[in-house]
Amino acid sequence: MAAQKWMKTKYPGVRYREHQSRLHGRQKDRYYTITYKLNGKTKTEAVGWASEGVKPADVSDLLNQLKRNHREKTGFQTLAEKRELAEVAERKEKEAYCLAEQDKMTLVNVWEQHYFTQAQHNKAEKSWKREESLFRIWITPLLGHKVFSEIGVQDLETLKSAMIAKGASLRSVEYALAVIRQMFNVMISYDLYHGDNPVSRVKKPKEDNRRTRFLNEKEAKELLDRAKARNIVLYRMMLLSLYTGLRAGEILKLTWEDVDFANEMLSIRDTKSGKNRHVYMTKLLFSELKLQQDVKSDYSEERLVFIGRFGGPMNEVSRLFKELVDDLRLNENVEDSRQRVVFHTLRHTFASWLVQRGTPLYTVASLMGHSTIAMTERYAHLAPDGLREAVKVLEE
Known part of the structure; x- marks a missing residue:
């Protein structure tokens, strides 16, 4: 050219x-x-x-x-x-305009424009759906119209008192405050809010909602026997939780790439605590997972260990588990939710049995995938003889 x-x-x-x-x-x-x-x-x-x-x-x-x-x-x-x-x-003019607009933004505006979308991307579906429910039912009616930058401790105390007065659980109140705290943190990280997070100055209601119920060996055997007779897949999922401490979500996401038969080990990835860990198979679990390999699926993208009725991933544990618990009357006349037997009770039982047999709490914490040893200390009372023997060394 x-x-x-x-x-x-x-x-x-x-x-x-x-x-x-x-x-x-x-x-x-x-x-x-x-x-x-x-x-x-x-x-x-x-x-x-x-x-x-x-x-x-x-x-x-x-x-x-x-x-x-x-x-x-x-x-x-x-x-x-x-x-x-x-x-x-031009940039300064836009920044000035944005600051002026931010001064007018309500809590609902922040939720819709900045918080909820990133929550959907970064959190498990169960978590963001729970947050959306709290925001819609409790937070929006009381604080949704408030200018975000003007929300203070008094507003949050009003929300807390109103929720308690209307019968919301203390855990729900704490969760609602946590949602608002995260909204402020997001706006601070985006450099769209300059100031202290007011939620940090609100005394959060606390209750010990940790589960304390665990199965004895007779209860566990009866529950496993009934599951094996009714639904072999549920039975194997129960074995996983009972003998490795896996959460339901971790079981549902488990793939064959995570199963190491040569070393009798499972690799648990992308966990609730954010830390990967390894757990080990008992002989019974090893043999049942070998049999589970014969279950074929067209859902090859993930190569999941447990597959749904139509060949795709499972979204939840079979409701048959609750039926089996009810058949055995394990929750009969139990009002305290912490004492009710649910699928998570199997994980709790795994840790409880280990501590009863003298396994150190630090080892239990590693197997359970606890983020801190404090989460495992709830089981310390199950080893009173070990603690008593530890003190006796002072007499020697």
Whole structure:
């Protein structure tokens, strides 16, 4: 392609070239530049197309302005500097506008525009759905209309008191405050809120909602026997929880790539605590997982150990588990939810049995995938003889 020819205008220092095909009016579109000397060097800068509204007289005026700035050593010295200053000014104007708009943003605005979408991306479905329910049922009616930056401790105390007065559990109150705390943290991280997080100054209601019920060996055997007779897949899932301490969610996500038969070990990834861990198979569990390999599925993308009725992933543990518990009357006349037998009770039983047999709490914490040893200390009372023997060394 031949080099395009630059042509002079009647204005000194202003030149243009023509577009090969595009027209502007009746003549070819023209691209204007300016040429000048700065610090002893010749400099050429582009201005723009005639079709963009650039006129040679205006280009000449711009060049003259530059030359005056050079003589007076003020203002922009190049077109690039002029554009940069304009961008800075525009950015500051937008920032000022955004700050003004932020001052008007309500709690609902923050939820819809900044918080909920990132929660859906970063949290488990069960978690963000729980947060959405709390926000819709409890938080929105009381604080949704409030300007976000004006929400303070008194507003949060009002929310707390109102929820308790209407019968919400202390755990729900604590969870609702946690949602608001996370909303403030998100806005702080986005540099859209500058100030302290008011939730940090609210005394959070606390209750010990940790489960204390675990199965004795007779109860566990009866439950396993009935499951094996009714649903072999449920039986194997129960074995996993009872003899490795896996959570239901970890069992449902388990793939054959996680199963190491050679070392009789399972790799548990992307856990609730965020830490991967290894657990080990008993002989019974080893043999049952070997048999589970014969269950075929077209759902090859994940190669899940446990598959749903139609060949895809399972979303929850079979409801048959509750039926079996009810058949054995394990929850009969039990009002305290912490004492009720649920699938998670199998995981709790795993830890309880280990501690009763003298396994150190640190080892139990590692097998359970607890983020802190404090979570495992709830089982310490199950080893009273071990604690008593530890103190006796002082008498020796």
